[in-house]
Amino acid sequence: MLLWGLAFLLIFLSLAGLLGNLWWPFKIADFFRLQYAVLSFFLALVSLYYGQYEIAVIAVGLIILNLFKIRHYLFKTRKTFDADGAKILSVNAFRDNFEPDNLEKYILDERPDLLLIMEMTDKLNDHLTEALKDYEFRLETPVRDGFRIALFSKAEMKHSRITHHGPSDTPLLYSQINLKGKEYDVYSAHPKPALNHKYAEEREIYFRDIEKIFKQNDYPCLLLGDFNSVPWEKHFVKFLRKTKLQSTLYRNGYTLTWPVFMPLMGIPMDHIIVCDRVNFSKFHRGPFVGSDHFPLVLTLSNT
Numbered sequence: 001m002l003l004w005g006l007a008f009l010l011i012f013l014s015l016a017g018l019l020g021n022l023w024w025p026f027k028i029a030d031f032f033r034l035q036y037a038v039l040s041f042f043l044a045l046v047s048l049y050y051g052q053y054e055i056a057v058i059a060v061g062l063i064i065l066n067l068f069k070i071r072h073y074l075f076k077t078r079k080t081f082d083a084d085g086a087k088i089l090s091v092n093a094f095r096d097n098f099e100p101d102n103l104e105k106y107i108l109d110e111r112p113d114l115l116l117i118m119e120m121t122d123k124l125n126d127h128l129t130e131a132l133k134d135y136e137f138r139l140e141t142p143v144r145d146g147f148r149i150a151l152f153s154k155a156e157m158k159h160s161r162i163t164h165h166g167p168s169d170t171p172l173l174y175s176q177i178n179l180k181g182k183e184y185d186v187y188s189a190h191p192k193p194a195l196n197h198k199y200a201e202e203r204e205i206y207f208r209d210i211e212k213i214f215k216q217n218d219y220p221c222l223l224l225g226d227f228n229s230v231p232w233e234k235h236f237v238k239f240l241r242k243t244k245l246q247s248t249l250y251r252n253g254y255t256l257t258w259p260v261f262m263p264l265m266g267i268p269m270d271h272i273i274v275c276d277r278v279n280f281s282k283f284h285r286g287p288f289v290g291s292d293h294f295p296l297v298l299t300l301s302n303t
Contacts, residue, residue: 003047007055010040010062017069020234024200031230031267034074034254037066069232073268076253078283085281085300086113086179090272092190092226092258092293095119095147099290100127106289107131110297113179115152116224118143118190119291125150141171143190149225151188153177163213166206168192176219182302184278185221187213193228203228204235214243220277221245226258226270226293240273248272248283248298255285257294272298 017030044059067074089112093103103124107115108131115135117124125132135152141162143149149171151157157175164171173188191207194200207229214221223245229236231247240246249255249268256266270293274280279301286295 003043003050003052003055006039006043007058010036010043011058014062014065024194024197027194027200027233030233032265033066033070033232034267035265037063040066070254072251073231073247073249074254076251078251084180085279085302088112088114088116088222088224088272088298088300089286089295090116090118090188090224090270090298091286091289091295092118092270092291093120093124093289094291094293095121095124095145097124097290099288100124101290102287103289103291104128104131106286106295110286112297113154114177114186116188117150117152118226119147120150121147137175139173139175139188141173143171144168144192149173149188149190151175151186155179165209166191166202168202170202170206172210172213179300180302182300183219185217185219187221187223189223189225189227191228207235207239211239211242214245214275217275221275222278223273224271224296228269229271230267230269231271243275245273245275248274248280248296252283255296257285257296258292260288260292260294269293270296272296 013029014036016026020027020030040059040062044056047056047059089110132152135154137153137157139157139160140148140150151173155178157177160175162171162173170191175186177184177186191203192199194203231249255268257268257270280298281301282299284297286297289295
């Protein structure tokens with residue numbers, strides 16, 4: 001009876017994630033595909049041990065369904081190579097950062113040419129004074145709940161602007177930046193999480209609203225931030241397809257970025273997205289920096 005109960009629960013969660021348009025909590029069910037697959041694997045083993053072959057067959061079907069959904073983000077098949085291109089660091093620093101010294105040290109160690117910090121506060125900004133002193137150019141704006149999104153660059157930011165999108169006027173930052181000899185259109189975003197029906201709807205409206213912006217770029221474009229979305233969600237897949245952008249998580253293995261404190265529930269919530277004119281040599285996740293998110297680092301290649 002217990003095995004059947006677990007089987008029905010996994011069936012419900014796996015299928016609910018496909019039906020997010022019917023009810024907003026189903027959108028959250030779509031986040032945890034790897035976890036469903038792992039639980040289904042153990043369910044299959046236990047079912048075989050106890051001779052519950054019908055349950056084992058169901059579990060194998062659930063493994064296939066869930067792994068197929070995340071197939072492009074499951075295994076690392078993209079090759080890395082050394083290059084001297086610009087380095088980009090994107091991090092949701094968490095407004096109540098537990099270990100700001102860790103974040104400061106990491107920024108100083110990585111020394112990125114371009115740095116995006118989300119959930120920036122006055123207190124955190126003051127703590128990072130030493131780490132930020134080399135960044136002459138800065139673009140920053142409030143987002144919500146008392147925190148800001150801030151883009152820092154060692155190179156000049158040209159034609160900078162902040163536009164607002166969706167019902168709550170969530171910001172999108174833009175600057176044209178020359179990164180080690182090559183011009184880029186750089187965008188930064190931090191849309192709302194799907195915590196309730198209103199937020200879930202506004203998150204999807206935000207992505208629909210900014211689609212058109214990425215169809216008219218003069219230079220190779222980058223979009224970075226905490227999107228509060230996993231890359232296999234329906235609205236996110238649609239956004240990537242319509243804009244012809246690609247997540248750097250693609251073919252780079254399962255890169256959990258949130259929540260740091262519950263790694264068994266980890267999902268890829270943060271992204272650096274590029275157009276097909278952007279070449280990059282390395283992509284990796286950073287260490288614990290006092291936030292509930294891990295940072296992401298991308299090294300560009302100008303070849």
